[in-house]
Amino acid sequence: MPDHERSRLSRWLLPHGTEPDPRFTLANERTFLAWIRTSLAFLAGGTALEAFAAEAFPSPLRTWLAVLIIGVGILIAAGAAVRWVRVERSMRTGRPLPIPAIVPLLGFGAVVASLAAVAMIVGSRV
DSSP, X not given: OOGGGSOHHHHHHSOSSOOOOHHHHHHHHHHHHHHXXXXXXXXXXXXXXXXXXXXXXXXXXHHHHHHHHHHHHHHHHHHHHHHHHHHHHHHHHTOOOOOOTHHHHHHHHHHHHHHXXXXXXXXXXX
């Protein structure tokens, strides 16, 4: 596709290389959307923790856990956007795909969220 047919945003974000097979670009978008769904789950989980776990955790701890879980959700959303651009640029220039740096963050966030859920369940039964 000639450069003048691409949008200004496309030329700014993806200035070099050639158009990849549309199937790969669409697969990259689906992966981005999966990361965004995960991010939204963390945002909802942090909000629910703060709103509904008053009996399970003392207020300062509950608030900090909620902020941590919401923060992980925000970082996953930002990481998803950065990853989408990096993968798209790699495909356009024929370079190897970057490793997903947000995977360790997601693992850490899942552990924290899981521990908070277990503590809420144990705390509600005591």
